[in-house]
Amino acid sequence: xxxxxxxxxxxxxxxxxxxxxxxxxxxxxxxxxxxxxxxxxxxxxxxxxxxxxxxxxxxxxxxxxxxxxxxxxxxxxxxxxxxxxxxxxxxxxxxxxxxxxxxxxxxxxxxxxxxxxxxxx
Numbered sequence: 001x002x003x004x005x006x007x008x009x010x011x012x013x014x015x016x017x018x019x020x021x022x023x024x025x026x027x028x029x030x031x032x033x034x035x036x037x038x039x040x041x042x043x044x045x046x047x048x049x050x051x052x053x054x055x056x057x058x059x060x061x062x063x064x065x066x067x068x069x070x071x072x073x074x075x076x077x078x079x080x081x082x083x084x085x086x087x088x089x090x091x092x093x094x095x096x097x098x099x100x101x102x103x104x105x106x107x108x109x110x111x112x113x114x115x116x117x118x119x120x121x
Contacts, residue, residue: 001101001108002059002076009057014046022107030082030095030114052084060094072104079117 001020008016018039021027027036029045036042049055063078075098082093093116100111 001103002064002099005109006057006059006080009050009055012050012055014043014050017046018043020107021109021112022102022105025107025109026111028113028115030093030116054090055082055084057082069100072102074101074103075099076101080114 005017005020007013008020021039021042023039025037025042027042027045029036031049032045034041036045058081060079060081065077067075067077069075077096077098079094079096082095083090085091095114095116097112097114099109101108102110
C-alpha cells in the first residue's frame with residue numbers, strides 16, 4: 001500500500017493518490033497547517049504539492065513499522081524523505097508518517113498523518 005502511494009506521488013498521479021483515500025479519510029499533511037477531511041480538500045493539497053518541480057518521495061526502509069490491528073486493519077509508521085525544488089534549489093524534507101489502513105476497502109487509507117521532523121532541542 002505504501003509503495004502504491006509513493007509511486008503515485010513520484011508519478012504526479014493525483015487521481016491515483018485520491019483513489020487510495022476513503023471518502024471520509026483524514027489527512028494531516030506535511031506541508032499545510034490544516035486538517036483535510038474531504039476529497040476536495042485532499043485534491044487541492046495534492047494538486048498544489050504535485051506542481052512542485054522535481055517532486056519525489058523515498059522511504060527510509062529501516063524505519064517502517066507495521067502493526068496488525070485486525071484481520072484487514074493495519075497501522076504503518078516510519079520516516080520518508082520529500083524532495084522538490086524551491087526557488088530553483090532542490091531541497092530535502094524528512095518527515096515522519098503514520099497511516100491507518102483497512103485493506104478490505106477499495107480506498108484503504110482512513111487516516112494519514114505526516115509532519116516534518118522537528119529539530120532536536
